[in-house]
Amino acid sequence: MIGDAKDAKDASRGLLEARLAAAVVIGLGLLALFGATQVGAGAGYVAVGPSLMPTVIGVGLVALGALLLLRATVRPDLDLARHVAAEAALTDWPTTGLTLAALVAYALTLGPLGYVLATTWFIPVVARILGSRRPVRDLVVGVAIGIVVYVAFTQFLGVRLPAGLLDPVLP
């Protein structure tokens, strides 16, 4: 009986997330419908104007979101609820959040620090977040990737990457 109670609790947790997802889908649909009203008509005669597609998408998303909500409330999809509960049991939010934060910081430092330095800090930091215990090795990997990619892209492939702080020393 205890197992049943736990299962029911897991399922309700999963259904809660499914309901949130349905709400987000409906919200996206309303956003599309609002966007459709903002589209200008354009000059000249066209059989089908530019606002039809956003309208169709908006109506579709609202309808699909409503159906998803139905499947998370009145006729609950228990397979899905169990799937989500299993995912939730494994999820470690701090790791996920820190990874995302490191990514955003990486994108923002690419320009000012330059590709090589940004990559040099990014690899060991993310590896540490993901559970690596060998900072020196990770740092070496970061430096190596930074330099090799920078040289290969700028010298051989003709793709520009930011030199940043190292501008005076890089080729």
Add this chain to the structure above:
Amino acid sequence: MEVLGSLAGGFATALQPQYLLFAAIGVSLGTLIGVLPGIGPALTVALLLPLTYSFDPIGAFIMFAGIYYGGMYGGSTTSILLNTPGESASIVTTLEGFQMAKRGRGGPALATAAIGSFVAGTISTIAITLFAPFVAGVALAFQPADYFALMVLAFVSVSALVGRSLLRGATSLFIGLFIGSIGIDVLTGQSRLTFGVTELLDGLNIVVVAVGLFAVGEALSVASRMRAERGDVLAVKGRVWMTRDDFKRSWPAWLRGTLIGFPLGALPAGGAEIPTFLSYNVEKRLSKHREEFGTGAIEGVAGPEAANNAAFSGVLVPLLTLGIPTSATAAVMLAAFQVYDLQPGPLLFTKAPELVWALIASLYIGNVMLLLLNLPLIRIWVKILEIPRPVLYAGILAFATLGVYSAANSVLDVLIMYSIGVLGFFARRLDFPVGPIVLGVILGPLLETQFRRAMSISQGDLSTFVTRPLSAAILAVAVGALLLPYLPRIIARVRGRREPVDRLVFGDDSDE
């Protein structure tokens, strides 16, 4: 025999030393990236796309063909040794492949996958050579209404037949359509769904979407579970080469897999998932060693891997001749064509014959190189799997960022890509398929354009889609594809029975 002449011309181009080098680099890079766990061919192609920007179109596409085949082959390695399929079409390979590896037969499993890919790839390329010009000829007569119907069919089959829920598949598709509609409307020049953000006027690049969904979404999923799970790589013990018996059991499976895979891939209802599951079930039914299924039967690797490769090659037929991508990988390939201002479609064969035939010739060459490079190097590719996972995923994220950043040196693109990665993370968590999102992004605007053209021709008369026999027939097939999964339930209802019958699924739990 006009085709043979054109093909010979293609080979003359593709066999030039610098192009052979491009092909070799493409195959190696494709395998290298494809071998990384969780990375399938779509992401491999998207990540390596920026590398080709500095080449001439022919060189770029030859490299591409190599990346494409290399990525597919690399994907089978992770399925077999790690039990982590890079994409849904490799899920079946894990069923028998991982079992074989567990019993110390990883070598033969990888070998049958490699040779099967070669056999299927080569036969399919011959089929492309023969059929594609013919289809392109027929397609010249297609009207916008027919194109619209074809794309509706592609949409329906992708969201209805793949994945566990039609509802969630359709939702993914519509989210893709939303993303695809952002930007300036090509016909009237009006901005749509940009909400006043100027940077969005150009729309979202498919590479941004694909890399975000596949690379960042996958990496965040792995990150969230990193502390709860450990992935162990199975060593390739013993002989890599197949025994005579392995060979005898494999070759009919390769041929059957190819026969199933190519036609299904070539239909504009494509994708490679359905053929791989079909092939697995056929092999299971026909095998003399049925008792081995579930514990590592070599046919169960040989057939689906051949079907997978054949279907992927088949997908090139609608892509090249109609300009309609039917899988996530094909959608990224279409983006590559657009980078070079090439519009795949019936006119491509007459407008850029040199490029088309060089590309087809390089498919043959890529296949041979894949076999020559990969069979002896299996043990080296396997070493890549031993990279510690924290470093590996840090590297994947760095390369994903590089791929998007280097295309336009835009930090905003990178941040949008991360946001789409968060979307991909929640999609995985809530079991929404991500393939339809990518397809919606790239096919949505094409579908809309054809719809509006058809409506302009008919002067606003919607009946044009059902009065033209061809478009009416295709739309009827689309309705059929929509109803097919519910057929058992409908039949039961018609017969007056009430017991619940499960929906037919071709997704990852259709087995048994």
